[in-house]
Amino acid sequence: MRLTSGRRLLAALAGLMLTAAPASSQPTTTTIRVATHYNAQQIAPMLACFRQYEAEHPGTRIVHQQVSYEDFIQTILISRVGRAPVDIYNLYSIWAPQLIATRALDPPPFEIERFVRANYTPAAIGAATIAQRLWGIPNSVSVYQLVYNKKLLEAAGFSAPPRTPEERMRIAGAITKKNRQGNSVIGGYAFDLSGANVTHVFYSEMYAARVPPYTADGRHTNLRSPTALAILTKQTELFRRGITSNSVLAVDFAGGGVGMAVMANWMKDTLRSVLGSRFEETVGVAPIPTDGPGGTMIYSFFWGVDAASRAKPQSWDLLRWLNSPRGHGGLSCTGAMLAGMGDLTGNRADLSAMRGQTADPFSQAYIAALAAPGAASQPNIWHASEVDRLLKYYIQLAWAGRMTPAEALAAADGDIGAILAEQP
Amino acid sequence: MRAAVDHSRPGLLDWLSSKRVAPYLFVAPVLIFALSLFLGPLSFAAYISFTDWDGVADPKWVGLKNYTYLIGRDRFFWTSIWNTLYFAAGSVILGVPSALIVAALIAQSRFQSFWRTVYWLPMVTNIVAVAYIWWYILNDTNGLLNRTLDLFGLPGPNWLTSTSMSMFSVILVASWMSLGQNILVFLSGLSGIDETYYEAARLDGANPWQVFRHVTIPLLRPTILFVLITSLINALSSFVLMMILTEGGPARSTTVTGLYLYDMAFTDLRLGRASAAAYILFAIIFVISLIQLRLLRRGGVEAH
Numbered sequence: 001m002r003l004t005s006g007r008r009l010l011a012a013l014a015g016l017m018l019t020a021a022p023a024s025s026q027p028t029t030t031t032i033r034v035a036t037h038y039n040a041q042q043i044a045p046m047l048a049c050f051r052q053y054e055a056e057h058p059g060t061r062i063v064h065q066q067v068s069y070e071d072f073i074q075t076i077l078i079s080r081v082g083r084a085p086v087d088i089y090n091l092y093s094i095w096a097p098q099l100i101a102t103r104a105l106d107p108p109p110f111e112i113e114r115f116v117r118a119n120y121t122p123a124a125i126g127a128a129t130i131a132q133r134l135w136g137i138p139n140s141v142s143v144y145q146l147v148y149n150k151k152l153l154e155a156a157g158f159s160a161p162p163r164t165p166e167e168r169m170r171i172a173g174a175i176t177k178k179n180r181q182g183n184s185v186i187g188g189y190a191f192d193l194s195g196a197n198v199t200h201v202f203y204s205e206m207y208a209a210r211v212p213p214y215t216a217d218g219r220h221t222n223l224r225s226p227t228a229l230a231i232l233t234k235q236t237e238l239f240r241r242g243i244t245s246n247s248v249l250a251v252d253f254a255g256g257g258v259g260m261a262v263m264a265n266w267m268k269d270t271l272r273s274v275l276g277s278r279f280e281e282t283v284g285v286a287p288i289p290t291d292g293p294g295g296t297m298i299y300s301f302f303w304g305v306d307a308a309s310r311a312k313p314q315s316w317d318l319l320r321w322l323n324s325p326r327g328h329g330g331l332s333c334t335g336a337m338l339a340g341m342g343d344l345t346g347n348r349a350d351l352s353a354m355r356g357q358t359a360d361p362f363s364q365a366y367i368a369a370l371a372a373p374g375a376a377s378q379p380n381i382w383h384a385s386e387v388d389r390l391l392k393y394y395i396q397l398a399w400a401g402r403m404t405p406a407e408a409l410a411a412a413d414g415d416i417g418a419i420l421a422e423q424p
Numbered sequence: 425m426r427a428a429v430d431h432s433r434p435g436l437l438d439w440l441s442s443k444r445v446a447p448y449l450f451v452a453p454v455l456i457f458a459l460s461l462f463l464g465p466l467s468f469a470a471y472i473s474f475t476d477w478d479g480v481a482d483p484k485w486v487g488l489k490n491y492t493y494l495i496g497r498d499r500f501f502w503t504s505i506w507n508t509l510y511f512a513a514g515s516v517i518l519g520v521p522s523a524l525i526v527a528a529l530i531a532q533s534r535f536q537s538f539w540r541t542v543y544w545l546p547m548v549t550n551i552v553a554v555a556y557i558w559w560y561i562l563n564d565t566n567g568l569l570n571r572t573l574d575l576f577g578l579p580g581p582n583w584l585t586s587t588s589m590s591m592f593s594v595i596l597v598a599s600w601m602s603l604g605q606n607i608l609v610f611l612s613g614l615s616g617i618d619e620t621y622y623e624a625a626r627l628d629g630a631n632p633w634q635v636f637r638h639v640t641i642p643l644l645r646p647t648i649l650f651v652l653i654t655s656l657i658n659a660l661s662s663f664v665l666m667m668i669l670t671e672g673g674p675a676r677s678t679t680v681t682g683l684y685l686y687d688m689a690f691t692d693l694r695l696g697r698a699s700a701a702a703y704i705l706f707a708i709i710f711v712i713s714l715i716q717l718r719l720l721r722r723g724g725v726e727a728h
Contacts, residue, residue: 074690077480098693102480181573181580183565192674246585246674247564386692393500396675400587413497418497 018151028310031061032318035076036090036159037069042341049322049333060314069195073098080104080308087309088319093127093300093377094384096135105135106305112137112316117257119323123370126345127300127377136304137319138346140338142264143298143370144204146286147271149175152186152259153284161260161286165234168260168289170242175259187248189238190258197250198295198386198395200378201365203263205231209292218381219420223391223413230291232398232405239399246399262288264299265366268342285365295374299364303334325349329356344370387416439572473699483696490700492646501674501701504684505708510591511598511666511680512659519599520606520651524644527610544604551601555668558597559584587677590670594678598665602658606651613647614640653716660709681705 034050036043043064050062065086067075073095079085080102091099108116113134118123125139148161151385156175159361162168172188179185191198206213211227214220222228238244250261254274272279288296303323322333331339335350339357344366352369356368369375381387391412398408439445448455473490475483494501530539544552560582561568570580583593621643625635641648663682666672672679672687681701689698 070691073481074693077478077693080480099476104480161718179565179574179580181570183570183580183582185565194671245564245582247582383692389687389691393676396587396673400675402587402675415499 010258029059029061030314031063032088032311032315033063033065034088034090035072035086037066037067037072038090038341040067045340046211046322046333049326049336053318054323060252060318062318074106076306077102078175080306085306085308087306087311087315089304089306090139090301091136091304093302093380094388096128096130096302096304097380097382097423099304100130100135106307106309106312107136108136108305109313109316112320115320115323119348121346121348121351121370122297123377124300124302124373127346127380128302129297130380133366136302137323139301139303139334140266140341140343141298141300141346141370142266142344143287143366143375144200144262144264144296145366145369146260146288147253147263147267148260148284148286149253149256149258149282150284151282152256156259156379158316161284162289163287164291165231165286165289169234169237169241169243171282172238172259173241175316176243182242184242184248184257185244186257186259187245187252188243188259190244190248190250190252190261191235192250192261192263193241193246196385196392198392199388200264200299202231202235202391202395203378204262204288204297205235207288207295207297207374208288208290210295210374211292212376212379214379214381214420215246218379219423221413221416221420223409223416227292228409230403232395232409235395236398236401236405240401246396266341266343268362271362272342280360280362284360285362286312293374295372295376296369297378298370298375323347324373329353381420383419387419391420469699469702472696473703475696476694477696478693479695484680486696490697491698491704494701494704500679500684501681501704503676504679504681505705507591507676507678508660508680508682508705508721511595511662512597512656514592515598515602515659516652516655518595519602520648520655521598521704523603523606524610524648525653526603527614528640530607531611531614536611540604540608543607546601547604551664552668554597554601557664558593559669562593584670585674587675588675590677594666594669597669598659598662601665604657606655609651610644610647613644617643649719653713656716657709658711660705660712 034258036046038046043066047064050064054060054062069092072089072092076089076099085104096105116134116137120138121141124141125134127141128134128136128138146161151163152175153159153171156172158170158174162171166188174188175186176184176188176334177186186273187280191201203213206222206228209227209231211222211225213222213228215222248258249259250263252258253261253263254271271283275282287294303319305312307321323335324332326332326336330353331350332347335347335353337347338345338350339354342363344358344363345354358364378384394403394408394412394415397403398405403411432686440449472483474485474487476486476489477483526543530536530543533539562570564570564580564582564585566577567580567583569583573580581589607710617640621639622635625639630638661682663680666678666680666683667686670678672683676684682705685701685705688694688701
């Protein structure tokens with residue numbers, strides 16, 4: 001039988017419809033994009049969880065996007081200008097005020113807020129809270145303590161770490177060794193000059209003295225306080241006496257080039273990988289030296305969802321799934337990832353499940369510091385990154401002797417005060 | 425009759441090929457390129473400089489506030505301008521004469537291609553790699569330079585970690601990096617000088633220094649001025665080396681205006697203020713370039 005051209009056309013159309021029909025009946029795929037600053041090795045446990053979630057939730061695809069820490073907030077904002085926002089972000093808490101001001105973040109639904117309040121420590125919840133409102137699910141928690149080289153201290157005749165800035169000066173001075181050019185071979189004490197660490201150590205010392213660097217409303221600084229002046233004066237003295245310098249860096253600690261430095265807990269992995277079996281006999285952890293009651297600074301990351309995401313409910317569902325106990329020895333996916341990095345968390349179930357991995361004296365000292373009454377969350381102030389850089393500049397001017405500590409703190413207070421006055 | 429009238433009327437092709445239109449057609453691609461990629465962003469930046477804008481929310485008109493803040497209140501802005509001028513002057517003072525001397529030596533050597541390649545290598549090396557290599561060379565305690573100085577019993581300065589030495593070190597590295605390019609330009613200028621001038625000078629009893637001083641330099645003056653002007657403009661707008669080598673520190677002692685406004689725009693998200701800073705920097709470079717051009721006309725091209 002021969003088909004006429006009209007019938008041929010009809011047959012072709014019917015064929016097309018038949019082939020198109022199964023495609024249109026397939027469920028549409030929801031893609032959730034997750035942006036973090038973690039590298040491939042760090043994020044690996046999380047990627048395995050993503051694949052598991054995809055298998056359990058057909059029609060969901062999860063894509064990880066690594067963004068450098070330095071460019072994170074810019075990347076978020078630029079991707080939003082390009083109408084291609086990422087759905088889930090791992091946010092450093094101090095970035096949040098600017099993102100909230102530009103309405104970039106989605107406030108979590110009621111059930112997520114209830115989940116967070118039931119399962120996380122107050123400090124972790126506080127870090128994800130801006131203007132009395134919770135903006136996401138807490139992720140990693142970092143805390144600062146004094147890390148010291150037990151062997152170098154012993155060789156200098158000291159059996160215990162310093163408790164006050166004066167003791168720090170004395171012990172660090174005894175450890176310091178220089179070559180004949182006058183450059184440090186072993187620095188008694190080191191600062192970490194990268195990123196915001198100069199400022200973070202200064203804040204930690206202020207919290208240890210129980211004077212917060214900013215007022216509770218985040219509109220003024222306490223940099224003109226006698227406590228701030230005493231802290232910077234003693235730091236400057238370390239430079240003036242040659243106990244430390246800009247070339248004595250905290251990263252040289254693992255190589256035995258530094259006696260003491262204030263470090264965050266996530267340095268454990270680096271120190272352990274360099275020192276190997278000598279880790280426990282070499283590395284000691286002690287509270288931040290202070291003349292005050294004691295304490296330190298906590299800073300945190302939290303998971304947030306973009307307000308312009310096309311998959312907000314799915315993103316919050318995914319986040320809840322990733323942060324609930326999953327079978328990695330009772331750890332959540334986030335907990336498994338953080339444990340792999342030697343990082344801490346504010347998730348109570350994860351903290352409990354991490355007990356085995358955090359039984360060593362190094363982690364125990366940090367966990368104790370986290371729970372101590374003097375541990376305070378870094379305030380989520382307006383333009384915090386800019387403020388941190390500005391304060392670092394003035395602190396370094398004092399260290400270099402280009403300004404007196406009082407002049408540097410007064411200038412910092414003036415400039416930072418102007419930034420804080422901009423906030424709505 | 426009608427056909428004759430049509431022929432006398434100029435057609436589209438005639439109009440396009442007329443002297444009034446054709447030149448613009450030829451330069452049209454460049455004009456379109458300039459309008460879309462130069463004048464467009466430039467005008468947008470000019471508008472943004474009068475606003476408060478974080479890149480996301482709508483820009484808020486603030487008039488001259490960004491300019492008055494930078495000029496009157498921001499104490500670091502003028503420090504960054506000073507750092508920029510210091511770096512530019514240092515790069516030119518150190519880089520241009522050394523390139524001229526090396527070029528003159530290469531011009532008289534037997535293995536010109538080899539030397540040209542050696543000095544060109546820094547230009548084709550990634551700036552990140554260059555910065556890292558120099559960071560290790562200039563390290564206070566274990567750097568190659570200080571270890572070498574120690575062999576001779578000399579002191580080891582804090583090249584990159586002292587607020588007073590860091591900019592000098594950056595100038596040193598920048599001059600080394602630009603050496604190859606300047607040498608090539610000088611070699612090209614040197615090859616254009618007629619050998620008879622040198623012969624005449626030597627017949628008159630001039631020694632090599634006198635030949636260089638009284639023959640080479642005057643005849644090379646247009647090339648020298650070209651290298652001076654391009655080196656200065658490059659130096660005034662450069663910031664990548666400082667960003668990688670010192671991160672602008674310590675205590676912002678190597679933060680030039682370009683780096684400062686980069687941080688202002690892309691770290692602090694103050695795009696309006698950063699645009700105003702860019703315009704002020706542009707005005708400064710423009711004035712310096714005008715002065716240079718005036719000097720170039722008087723002592724350079726017009727003199728020949």
